[in-house]
Amino acid sequence: MGGELALREGSEADGQLGTKPVGTTPNHYSLARKHTRKHSRARSLSGSLFMALLLTLPTPGQAREWKNITADSTPETPIPLVVTNNCPETIWPGIGTQNGIGPGTGGFALDTMSRREMWVSPNWQGRIWGRTNCSFNEEGTGPSNLNGVNGNGAACSTGDCFGRLNCQFTGQVPTTLAEFNLIGGMDGKQTFYDISLVDGYNIPLAIVYIPARNTSWIPPNLTNAACIASAGFLSEPAKYGHAYTNATFPIPYEAAQTNRGIANWCPWDLQRYPPTKPGDGIYPYPDDKIQRPIFDPCLSACASTHDPRDCCTGKYNGPDVCEPSYYSRQAKAVCPDAYSYAFDDQTSTFIIPAGGGWEVVFCPTGRSTNILNVFGDQLRTIASGGQITKEVVDVVTSKSFIESWPARGGGAGQVRPLGGVWGVVLVLAGTAMVAMVL
Structure with missing residues (x-):
């Protein structure tokens, strides 16, 4: 992928952008952390429960080599699934399959600046x-x-x-998730997908649509969502940009965050690996006076407390009684297109006609996207009619439309009441996506 960003070697936490290739790691930046008994101990499951979970999960399908990445989908044609690592170090993608034929693996090592091309069945449901x-x-x-x-x-x-x-189901929190249901809707002719921070955040992630020649064409600034909430990876503040799209179709961005400010978005007590206390054992107040590490995974409120209020369970299992926590509001401010809690559907779920392929990009370029807030009406038109209209094209090619969004009453994390076609579609989307949470 072009236009990679990297921290200038020796720069401070403001994350000044330099020209150092992403493939070489700045001395002060590292995803690595020394393992200790405290930090590396996984949450344990009893042997019987562990085996029961394994027995209920589908077996990944046999891998097949992709010589040409296209996405012409029929009921018998596999769908491209590409995973790209733009991070400055090796990562190990995990893949969980809940329905259909998976890519033939549940996990692998992926070197910096490399990609892996795979396929899944047209009815695949899973997460990465x-x-x-x-x-x-x-x-x-x-x-x-x-x-x-x-x-x-x-x-x-x-x-x-x-x-x-080789993962058999989901990974230990916190993780930034890409979730897919390729056969959503009542007739299975829609794809639902999202970026989820419901279980927390660890590294930046984007989902990029691979168009299919035999499905409805969709402008790339309506489909290619990103969540970048780590210091040093943001491009300069802007209301729109052209990462994973083109000059004709500007993609709406979250415009307020800076590399310096975004380092402190995670609530202090939800950091997975908080900074070491000063020598006297007393933190300065406020907490943000302590410089945080660039790799600063963040637990969600639900993952940390397991409280029904935070997890929208029990008597709080409903959009009218479960409200976003402080974590959810913070997450929505830095990643407007990402799920921040269980009932964050309308500004989190992407719904398009089924048939295309998908690329998941770790450490993408650009900024977090703000597509569903700015172009939500246009996506609803496509979801209800299955095709793009001239009116939609006129809007999504307009930079002035994006720039005027705040004046039209927009704001980070804005949620509009469910209704009409979108309300019906999201009921179906919610049912399908909730089923993907293992």
């Missing part, structure tokens, strides 16, 4: 996330003896799959 700082044994069946805990505990600092390279 990035694992960081992993160390496996030679068989990939458990942590390496080099992880500092004698081969026990977790193999990865975030996103771990019970120490295994």
Whole structure:
């Protein structure tokens, strides 16, 4: 992917952008963190529960080589699934399949500035996330003896799959998730997808649509969502840009965050690896006076507290009784197009005609997108009619329309009442996407 961003070597936490290639890691930036017993211990499951979960999960399908990445989909034609690593270090993508034929693997190592091309069946439902700082044994069946805990505990600092390279279901929180249901809707002719921070955030992620020649054409600034909430990866503040699109179709951006400010978005008590206390054991107040690490994974409120209020469970299981937490509001401010809590549907779920392929990009260029707030009406038109109209094209090619969004009453994390076609579609989307949460 072009236009990679990197921190200038030796720069401060304001994340000045330099020309150093992403493939070479600045000295002060690292996804790696030394394993300790405290930080690498995975949440344990009893043996019987663990085996029960494994028995209920689908087996990944057989991998097939893709010589030409296209997305002409029929019921018998596989769908391209590409995973790209633009991060400055190796990551270990995890893939969980809930329905259909998966890509033939549940996880693998992916070097910096590389990609892996795979396929899934047209009825695939699943999720993809990035694992960081992993160390496996030679068989990939458990942590390496080099992880500092004698081969026990977790193999990865975030996103771990019970120490295994080949994930069988979802990873240990916090993780930034890309979620897909390729056969959504009552007739299976729609694709639902989203970026989810419901379980937390670890690294930046984007979802890029691969158009199919035999499906309705959709402008790229309506489909290609990104969540970039790590210092040093943001381009300069702007209301729109052209990452993963083109000059004809400007993509709406979250415009307020800076590399310096975004370092502190995660509530202090939800940091997975908070900074070490000063020598006297007393934190300065406020907490943001302590410089945080660039790699600063953030637990969601639900993942941290398991409180029904935060998780929208029990008597709080409904959009009228479950409100966004402070974490959810912070997450929505830095990633407007991402799910921030269970009932964050309308400004989080993308719905388009089925048939195209998908690329998941870790550490994408640009900024977090703001597509659903700015172009929500246009996406509703496509979701209800299945095709793009001239009126939609006129709007999505207009830079002035994007620039005027705040004046039309827009704001980060704005949620409009459900109604009409979108309300019906989102009921279906919610049912399908909730089923994907293992």
